[in-house]
Amino acid sequence: xxxxxxxxxxxxxxxxxxxxxxxxxxxxxxxxxxxxxxxxxxxxxxxxxxxxxxxxxxxxxxxxxxxxxxxxxxxxxxxxxxxxxxxxxxxxxxxxxxxxxxxxxxxxxxxxxxxxxxxxxxxxxxxxxxxxxxxxxxxxxxxxxxxxxxxxxxxxxxxxxxxxxxxxxxxxxxxxxxxxxxxxxxxxxxxxxxxxxxxxxxxxxxxxxxxxxxxxxxxxxxxxxxxxxxxxxxxxxxxxxxxxxxxxxxxxxxxxxxxxxxxxxxxxxxxxxxxxxxxxxxxxxxxxxxxxxxxxxxxxxxxxxxxxxxxxxxxxxxxxxxxxxxxxxxxxxxxxxxxxxxxxxx
Amino acid sequence: xxxxxxxxxxxxxxxxxxxxxxxxxxxxxxxxxxxxxxxxxxxxxxxxxxxxxxxxxxxxxxxxxxxxxxxxxxxxxxxxxxxxxxxxxxxxxxxxxxxxxxxxxxxxxxxxxxxxxxxxxxxxxxxxxxxxxxxxxxxxxxxxxxxxxxxxxxxxxxxxxxxxxxxxxxxxxxxxxxxxxxxxxxxxxxxxxxxxxxxxxxxxxxxxxxxxxxxxxxxxxxxxxxxxxxxxxxxxxxxxxxxxxxxxxxxxxxxxxxxxxxxxxxxxxxxxxxxxxxxxxxxxxxxxxxxxxxxxxxxxxxxxxxxxxxxxxxxxxxxxxxxxxxxxxxxxxxxxx
Amino acid sequence: xxxxxxxxxxxxxxxxxxxxxxxxxxxxxxxxxxxxxxxxxxxxxxxxxxxxxxxxxxxxxxxxxxxxxxxxxxxxxxxxx
Numbered sequence: 001x002x003x004x005x006x007x008x009x010x011x012x013x014x015x016x017x018x019x020x021x022x023x024x025x026x027x028x029x030x031x032x033x034x035x036x037x038x039x040x041x042x043x044x045x046x047x048x049x050x051x052x053x054x055x056x057x058x059x060x061x062x063x064x065x066x067x068x069x070x071x072x073x074x075x076x077x078x079x080x081x082x083x084x085x086x087x088x089x090x091x092x093x094x095x096x097x098x099x100x101x102x103x104x105x106x107x108x109x110x111x112x113x114x115x116x117x118x119x120x121x122x123x124x125x126x127x128x129x130x131x132x133x134x135x136x137x138x139x140x141x142x143x144x145x146x147x148x149x150x151x152x153x154x155x156x157x158x159x160x161x162x163x164x165x166x167x168x169x170x171x172x173x174x175x176x177x178x179x180x181x182x183x184x185x186x187x188x189x190x191x192x193x194x195x196x197x198x199x200x201x202x203x204x205x206x207x208x209x210x211x212x213x214x215x216x217x218x219x220x221x222x223x224x225x226x227x228x229x230x231x232x233x234x235x236x237x238x239x240x241x242x243x244x245x246x247x248x249x250x251x252x253x254x255x256x257x258x259x260x261x262x263x264x265x266x267x268x269x270x271x272x273x274x275x276x277x278x279x280x281x282x283x284x285x286x287x288x289x290x291x292x293x294x295x296x297x298x299x300x301x302x303x304x305x306x307x308x309x310x311x312x313x314x315x316x317x318x319x320x321x322x323x324x325x326x327x328x329x330x331x332x333x334x335x336x337x338x339x340x341x342x343x344x345x346x
Numbered sequence: 347x348x349x350x351x352x353x354x355x356x357x358x359x360x361x362x363x364x365x366x367x368x369x370x371x372x373x374x375x376x377x378x379x380x381x382x383x384x385x386x387x388x389x390x391x392x393x394x395x396x397x398x399x400x401x402x403x404x405x406x407x408x409x410x411x412x413x414x415x416x417x418x419x420x421x422x423x424x425x426x427x428x429x430x431x432x433x434x435x436x437x438x439x440x441x442x443x444x445x446x447x448x449x450x451x452x453x454x455x456x457x458x459x460x461x462x463x464x465x466x467x468x469x470x471x472x473x474x475x476x477x478x479x480x481x482x483x484x485x486x487x488x489x490x491x492x493x494x495x496x497x498x499x500x501x502x503x504x505x506x507x508x509x510x511x512x513x514x515x516x517x518x519x520x521x522x523x524x525x526x527x528x529x530x531x532x533x534x535x536x537x538x539x540x541x542x543x544x545x546x547x548x549x550x551x552x553x554x555x556x557x558x559x560x561x562x563x564x565x566x567x568x569x570x571x572x573x574x575x576x577x578x579x580x581x582x583x584x585x586x587x588x589x590x591x592x593x594x595x596x597x598x599x600x601x602x603x604x605x606x607x608x609x610x611x612x613x614x615x616x617x618x619x620x621x622x623x624x625x626x627x628x629x630x631x632x633x634x635x636x637x638x639x640x641x642x643x644x645x646x647x648x649x650x651x652x653x654x655x656x657x658x659x660x661x662x663x664x665x666x667x668x669x670x671x672x673x674x675x676x677x678x679x680x681x682x683x
Numbered sequence: 684x685x686x687x688x689x690x691x692x693x694x695x696x697x698x699x700x701x702x703x704x705x706x707x708x709x710x711x712x713x714x715x716x717x718x719x720x721x722x723x724x725x726x727x728x729x730x731x732x733x734x735x736x737x738x739x740x741x742x743x744x745x746x747x748x749x750x751x752x753x754x755x756x757x758x759x760x761x762x763x764x
Contacts, residue, residue, distance in 0.1 A: 036613045037541040060511035060547035061478050061539055089477065092512065126393030127450070128400055129461040131476040183704055183726040184390040184608060312675050313461025314450030315398060320672035373698075380728065381702035381752035389704035389726035389752070610730030 004194040008181025010042030012154035012195045013119075013173075016161035017044065017081060019199045021051055024079060027165060028055040030066050031083030031119075040085055041121045041180050063093035067118065071101045071170075074114045079165065084120040087136045087174060101170045102145030113168040117161070118146075123176035123223055123273060125322055126185055130310035133318075135222070135272075138279035140172050141250040147171040147204060148250040152179065152225040153191045156248060159202030166201065176223040176273075188226035205252035209261070213243035216332050217261040219284055220271040221247040224323065228271055231328035240336045250280065255287050259295060262288055266298035267335045271328050276305035299338035302331050347580035349573060351640045353416050355649075357572045358635060360415075361408040361628045363653035364432045367441070368405040368603070370657055371431070371448075375401045375607045390608055396665065397448055399461060402429040406570070406602035409627045410534050411436035413575025413597075414502055417583045423488035423501040425481040426474035427534075428463045433474070433504055439467045441660035451667035458670050459678065479512030481505050482531060486518050489527035489586075500528045500586040507596075508539030510553040519560040519594065528586035530579065531594045536601035541613035554596035567597040570627050573634070600625075685737055686758035689725055693732055694755045702752035703727035705759065714742050716762070723759060740764040 007015065021027045029044055035058040038045035048056045059066045063084060070082040084090060090097065097118065105114055124133025141148045149164055149171055151157035157175065164171040179191035210225060211232050218228045225246045232242040243261050247254065262268050268288060270281040281303035288301060304323040312318055349357065378384075378395025385391055392399065404411070407429070415436035418424065426433035434444055439455070447454030448462045455465055463476035471488070475481060485503030492499040509515055510533060522529045533553045537544050550556065557564025563585075567578045575597055582593035600622040604611045635641035641649075689703060706724045710716055716736040723734040744761045747753045 032539075033541045035541075040540070058542050058546060060542070061508045062511045062513070064513050092477070092479070092514070127398035127461065129464055129476070130459075131463070132400070183388055183706060184729045185392050186385045186388065186394075189387075307676060309676055309679050310459070312459040313399065313447075313456075313464070314454075314458030314670055316669050316672045317450070317458060317675035320675045376698060380698070381704060386752075387704065387750035389706075390728050608729040610728070612730065 002196045002198045004196050006192055007154045007195040008042070008192045009151065009154045009157045009175060010045060010180040010182060012158040013043045013161050013175060014045045014047060015195070016158040017165070018047060018050060020162055020165040021047070021055065023199070026077065026079045027081065028057065028078065029081045029083070030057045030059050030070060032059055032061060032085050034058060034083055039083065041175070041177055042182055043083065043119055043175065043180075063089060064096055067093045068096040068100065070116045070118070071096060071104070071114060074116045075104070075112055079115045081117045081119060081165065084118060086132050087120040087122045088131050088134050090136065097146070098143045102143060105169065106145060114170050115165075115168045116170045117164045117173055118170065119173045119175065121177050122174045123178050124311050124318065125178050125223070127313055127315060127318055129313040133311040135174075135176075135274040137174050137250055138274045138283070141280070145170070146251065148174065149204065149248070150174045150221045150250060151248065152222055152246050153193050154181070154195050155193050156202060156208070158195050159200050160204070160248065162199055163201040163204060167204075174222075179223045179226065188223060190226045190229060191223070202248070204249045205254050207248055207254035207257035208246045209243060209257070210246045211242065211244040213241040213265070215241045215265060216267045216269060216335055217243050217245065217258075217265045218269045218271055218328065218332065219245045219247065219258055219261075221250070222273065224271050224273050227323070227325045228328055230325045231332065234325070234329050235332050238333065240332060242332055258284060258287060259291055262297070263295035266296060268297070269302045269304065269328070269332050269335050271323055272303070272305040273322055274305060275308050276303060277308040279305060281305050297340055299335055299340055302335050304328060304331055347577050349416065349576045353576065354573070354631070354635060354640060357412040357416055357576065358628070358631050358641070359649045359653055360412045360436050361572060361631065362650055363656060364408045364411065364435050365405055365628055366654050366657045367431060367435060368403040370661060371397070371401065372403055372405070372603060372607060374661065392608065401462060401607040402605065403603045403607060404429050404432040404601075406600040406622065407534055407536060408432050409570050409572040409575050410504070410532065410597045410599050413572045414530070414532060414579045416576055417579055418500070418502065420470060421497070421499045423471040423485065423499070425485045425488070425501070425503050426472070427481055427504055427506060427509075428474070428476045428478070430463065430465055430474035434465055434467070434472055437472045438470045439465065439472050441656055442663040445660040445664040446667045449664040449667065450669065451664060452670035452674070453663075453667040457674065457678065459675075479505060479509040479514040482514050482518035485529050485531070486522050486527050489522065489529040489592075490525065492528055498528070498587040500530060500583055502530045502532060504532050504534060506539065507533055507535040507537070507544050507548060507553055508542070509533075510556065511548060519557070519562065519592070522592035523560045523562045526589060526591040528589070529592040530582045530586060531592060532579070533594070533596040534599050535596055536599050538601060538605065538614070540605045552596055554594055557594035562591060563593045565593060565595040567595065570597070570599045570625070572627060572631055684743065685740070685762040685764065687722070687734060687737060687760045687762055688756060688758055689727070689732060689734060689753075691755065693727060697727060700754070701728070702754050704752050705747050705749050706731070707749055708745060710742055712742055712745055716740060716742060734759060736762060738762065738764055
């Protein structure tokens with residue numbers, strides 16, 4: 001059993017990157033403020049001191065150029081990690097991501113490798129308004145060709161990061177700011193946990209049952225996992241036993257974990273911080289709906305997500321649109337009482 | 347083009363107002379965010395307090411805003427950046443609704459939905475964005491509309507030196523040049539793009555030198571001085587109004603505070619700000635005005651008192667205003683069809 | 684016994700009453716330390732600061748634990764020479 005110590009998710013990510021950089025000289029990092037600053041959200045903390053400016057490269061504000069350069073460098077044999085500071089900034093560089101990084105392997109008939117890890121910060125809840133608070137993992141999961149990894153805690157983050165760096169395919173690694181364990185933003189404490197000192201990987205496409213239960217299945221990911229666990233504690237006090245599934249990756253998606261749990265409980269609540277319309281909650285619901293020949297639902301599916309409005313700045317408005325612990329509890333309570341064939345009163 | 351006494355006094359008063367606003371906001375922003383009354387284990391809680399979220403203040407950068415807006419009327423458009431207060435104040439955006447917006451109140455410019463980086467005042471044709479480089483294309487659009495409507499209105503796009511490396515900068519300069527749009531592109535070089543200095547991000551020493559690549563004039567303003575900015579912007583505005591197309595102007599300015607409030611600025615040499623403050627443009631203009639007998643000590647006091655009162659009243663209004671109802675979050679995605 | 688504090692000059696630009704946070708102890712009670720050795724990491728507002736041992740000696744007592752906050756002048760630990 002190797003030594004472990006409690007790390008924040010930011011520290012775990014930086015450690016995963018550092019260990020791979022020590023192992024493989026082809027790994028390097030590009031991005032804005034990733035050097036001396038250590039990344040605006042700490043994902044590259046300490047790396048400049050360890051590896052120097054040739055491998056930890058601060059870039060100009062030129063996302064199209066440096067993300068496109070990551071694709072080109074990967075095609076030429078390097079293994080770049082490139083940071084898009086906030087996922088919301090994808091607009092300025094999306095062509096390089098979805099038309100090139102995501103499609104080139106396919107268009108080349110699988111004859112090239114593009115080992116790029118695109119790291120990015122997601123999530124709101126601290127009043128950063130519409131252009132700095134989104135999750136958008138569904139947007140990237142929707143378009144084919146890029147793997148989508150969304151850790152909820154330090155232990156998973158390190159294993160998934162090392163897996164991502166070793167993967168010869170493009171991987172989008174999306175870390176929620178509100179679980180990085182930064183000393184300047186309120187965070188859910190379950191996200192900082194024991195992390196082994198050694199290197200390890202966590203395979204993609206394997207969800208984790210973070211809490212076992214019988215009555216209701218809550219499928220979720222990222223910071224929402226911690227809200228769901230707090231909700232599950234409250235629900236347990238009310239006699240409702242919730243099973244919480246942390247998806248960990250959206251591409252590839254662990255459909256079986258979802259189906260297995262729903263087959264057991266018959267009641268599904270999907271909790272998501274991304275937009276409701278045309279998103280993750282719809283995808284999970286559809287997968288279940290397609291499998292109603294081998295499992296049955298005791299109640300209609302419930303979805304909690306951000307309504308299709310830009311995320312508002314003002315505190316009462318932001319708290320209203322982003323699902324909260326209280327909302328998860330209420331939805332699960334209603335779900336526990338509902339029946340297929342009966343109308344639920346909202 | 348020399349500023350008149352009226353213009354000089356206006357610029358001075360506006361700079362005093364802006365500086366007082368930014369310094370007031372620097373303190374108010376910190377309310378509720380520091381230990382001991384925040385979540386255990388945090389040294390700072392960005393989501394707490396009456397003005398939560400990010401805050402980017404422009405103390406030190408006042409000359410660019412006033413030297414430019416002194417040439418603009420209500421019908422001219424200004425598109426600003428994530429660090430927008432000095433532009434907004436100089437353009438005439440009302441302090442009370444602007445501040446209420448930053449407090450997230452229903453009486454705010456955007457009913458609390460936009461926040462400090464997303465201030466929209468259609469009456470004064472002011473808007474801004476949190477995305478680097480996003481100001482240039484809409485300014486081109488405002489210029490395009492003015493041309494189509496047969497007006498001699500102009501549009502100003504403000505952006506930082508970091509934005510000059512973003513694709514939208516290059517596309518916008520080319521488009522405005524090609525279509526002879528009445529746009530003035532004004533680059534605030536405060537030397538820092540968060541933690542990255544200009545020398546490590548930009549391939550040329552002066553962004554203004556990139557103007558020639560697009561066939562437009564590039565003007566350099568080497569000092570953080572309201573009068574120098576005024577003298578550079580005036581001809582550019584007149585060119586634009588005459589239909590002669592866009593100009594790129596670069597102003598060397600100084601950012602006194604961090605990139606965002608709470609920024610530990612570990613990347614910045616320790617004495618840099620103290621040195622910069624010695625050349626404070628507001629003090630310099632006061633000295634100039636008094637030296638030329640355009641302002642007495644008593645008049646100066648009166649200006650400062652007036653300006654501070656306007657700022658204090660605005661913060662007072664914002665504090666006393668009501669928050670919007672939670673469900674209001676669902677409205678205003680679209681206007682009535 | 685020497686009281687180890689976060690030096691006063693670090694508190695200069697901070698509002699009175701604000702507290703700083705101990706992020707992490709690098710040593711424990713009973714550990715021998717050398718002068719200049721980093722012994723703790725603290726954060727004040729958003730700036731990370733390192734606390735170093737002011738002299739050679741032994742850490743007798745840690746008075747502010749990790750994740751706790753402290754005000755100006757408060758001893759973080761006691762060092763016996």
